[in-house]
Amino acid sequence: MCTAADSGEIIILSSDDDDDEGKDMSCLIVEVEEEVKKKDCQPSPSLLEEDLVVTFSRHADVLPHARFDCPIHPFTPAEMETRAPADSNQLICDQCFCYICDELASLCKMWSVSGICHCNSHKRSTFWSNLRNQKLLGGLTAFNLTLSEIDSHLRLAELMVMFQQIQDLIPYFMCMAGNFSLAFPSLSSSVNGPASRFTPELFLFYLRVFETATAPKLTPVSKPEQLCCPGAVWESIKDAVPLKRPELVKFALRVQRCCSAVYVDSQCWTSLLTIVSKPMPMPSLQFLQESRDVVHRILLEQKGTNMQIPRSFHEVYPDQSLLLLVTGALSQRILYSVVHPVLPVLNTFKENGWAFKWLCDSLSSNEEHLKSFIQGIALELGNTADGDNLLPFLRSIIPTLSSGTSSSLAVNLDSSQVNPSSQSLLAS
Template sequence: MSYIVAVKGQLERGMCATVDSGEVIILSDEDDEADASVLLVEVEPKDKSNALFIPALSESVLPASDEDLVVTFSRRADLLPHARYDCPIQPFMATECEISAPVHNNKLICEQCFCYICDKLASQCETWSSSGVCHCNSHKKSTFWNNLRNSTLLGGLQSFNLTLCEIDSHLRHAEALLQRFKAELSQMFSAYLNGKPAQEYGLKLQGNVHDYTPVFDCVNAFLTLAEKQDSRAGAIMQLGAAEAFVRHYSASGTFVPLLPMANAFAARTSLINRVVSFLQRQIVTGEFTLEFSHKLQEFYKTLSFPAQLKALKNSLCVRPWEDVLLGSVLRGQNVSGFRKDKGKKDVLVEQMSVVQLRAERLQQQGRYRELFRYLRVVQTDDPKSFQQLLDLMPYFLCADGQLSLAFQTLMTTQSSRLSPPLFLTYLHIFRTATVPIQVLRQHTDLCAPAAWKPVKDAVPLKQVELVKFALKVQAFSPDVSNDSQCWICMLSMVSSPAGYDCGLPEPSADYLRESKDLVKSILLSQSNSNLQIPRHFLEVYPDQGLLLLLTEALAQRLLRGLLSPLLPVLCVFQKNVWAQRCLWDSLSSCEHFKAFLSETAGERGVNSDKTLDFLHTLPPPSSHTDQ
């Protein structure tokens, strides 16, 4: 039995002294304090039966030295709550599975003895010494008693292979809610099987109507409740509910209402998909430990799926983030998406729902480079939906700061498929090295970004690269080529670059004359290959040369048909009238020029914006048609 003794003085470490019938063992000592020290000592009575006796400390415990010990305080150590088999007062005799009657004195207890099975005070155990269920004989070294303890304390949670160490108040509450739900669901399913007379549905027919809708509503409400609980508790509730309703079957009645969830099969499919979707998200987002996730997956495999739902049997087989193949792909160590594991080929194949969840998670964590590596090799079961994610790969490269690689990817793979909003978004990204602040699921999510953020260490693309991108897209994407706003952005980009608020200086007449045929040949060359701009063309007038390229591209577009609205596009030239004259020169010999001038005149007539005043300098239609 332990005692706490405060002593004054010093003792050498390991010293002990006799105290009457007990032995004082020094547990600690302070050598650093020269004046005094407080020691914890343990007294072990030789007479074990006299456990409550506190031996008196006498002078015999004190060494005969100049610095004698002085006992200033002593008391018996507190007796803490303990299992019956660990009681220091009442002896216990262990047996494997004796339940008929108490063994020896096992039913005797002290005030701190707990029942190992019930996990409460032995004095409160109702079957402590009852014949056939004697809990007083239980102990932790018996497989029988351990199984009984788990069954008693875990209840319905035992089927999930959980341990007592994993159980908390949330899980116990979830188990109680689940038991009540199963009882209610059983009654409702019985009512569904019995059906209701057709007359209650306003049908003048004989027979019963079997409507699964009330059962569906009951399960649906419980799943909603589960989603509001602690993450682990919610998962247990969802799987427990699935275990109950997945066994349901269609009634053999005559009539089924034409309601969305009146059919048992359709309702069960919808419900199990909801459960799978919830659990997949929890597993992928890292809400659970690896061990807990594995237990959920193993429980899901034990569900008795009917033949119609067998395809969902493996829906919860989600690779953990720690998976060897997945981890090597994310780190860039595996670019093929498969590996040999003990002679078997392991391929990175995942459900589309899991791929989308991983994409969301990696975006939230800013791991765009890893997301790019993952999407490049993963295989999935929905190619159409997967293509929408693949279309976002240039954006993920931009978000990772690899603007040049994203530029090349767009130029080679998606230039013909960009819509006007997407083109404008990418043009803004390349110009500013900023990206939208949002999690993207498909390409159209880029069309209307609400906010932007700078990309760390990213450098905006050069003006010449931006012009190449713009010309490439407008040449191969009819939607961009026919959109006035796209032309406004392209022309504005080069009309007033940094340092030229009042427009670009007019190039020399010789340069304009020589560049007239050159820009046409440059634009013609891009139909068969990437746009190549000769270096000498931009040596003297780099900004003016880029504006001439876009102006000629606009002229060629207008030769194929008018843009509407046209005047906002022409307004971009108000600071660079010399470029507007080049546009006129390219169009004046066209047979559609009269219609072009009529269109601009019509738009000027209904637009009172003073910014259009410079267009009054346009020559009248007659001066061109008379030529």
């Protein structure tokens, strides 16, 4: 029961499915006819026993509504009137929505256009209901789905996405528990594992976690993207031991294999190469020659989490072999498409020029891709202030390359694409 105790208006809401006469509107405003004095507002003892007693009311705010439900302007329903507004159906208040466009009526371009007249639309008409479904569902109307069915499917899809996001956080929770041995393989345990949905930022997050055994201090997270918080303070993970560099390389190459966003990202390559590019002496020429086939075989035979680095390849030159393995993967990446920006990637080779020469020799078998690669270098050198720092390094490599590669590099790096200050360095 509801009792009014003050003058004003009472809103009565009805169901959209209620077809009883006099209840077509989803929002009714009922005027209280008699002024009720303040002294009469005190509920009687009998009213205190009721389930609900209204002791105060005020004028109602009109909420957004379809034009046919407007409490201010009367609406005249018609089955399919499109020639002109029926009676005063074109009149609107600030909260009227177009039933067809599902936007404010004031924004509807077809509101009172002859032959269309959205102002006459309402949910009791089969004609207007079908037009609304075509407008909102588009090509989905071919599946004979109602809006409510579409909504239920979308809600199910949302639940599935939320479930997937929670599953993708399991490796993170393993890391926070210090269990890298389980977190590491679980990221790329299958083609559709969490790593396949990595962003470059998320890859760099896990690479840093595995390398340093630290993690950012975060509030509880519910989505993987919440792990990437630039301003967070990183702290040591209790009982966690950093992964050794061979395992870091395996992790990175596995992710690149299943995630194209990471594979094409320049910063991801730069970070990985930085890990394996500490200054080191050049290995023997025989090792450099034999390593081409070994690296190619390792990358070719890589399947899922099963990447094997032969002991015979790794034990003689442990540091050099990892650098060559990543460089070999980079060579394949360059042959795949242009790397941009490329200068930060090349900068990681400054202390190991022999490895950069090995990279260029690997590319020399495909003259077109090598030319594109060098042109990209020249273009970036001419557009960056840091190019002068890299030119001496690149120039020192040219004489040791094969003749075809050397001449191509020389022509492109000496071209007009390089800024004048860089040209002077090339001439020295």
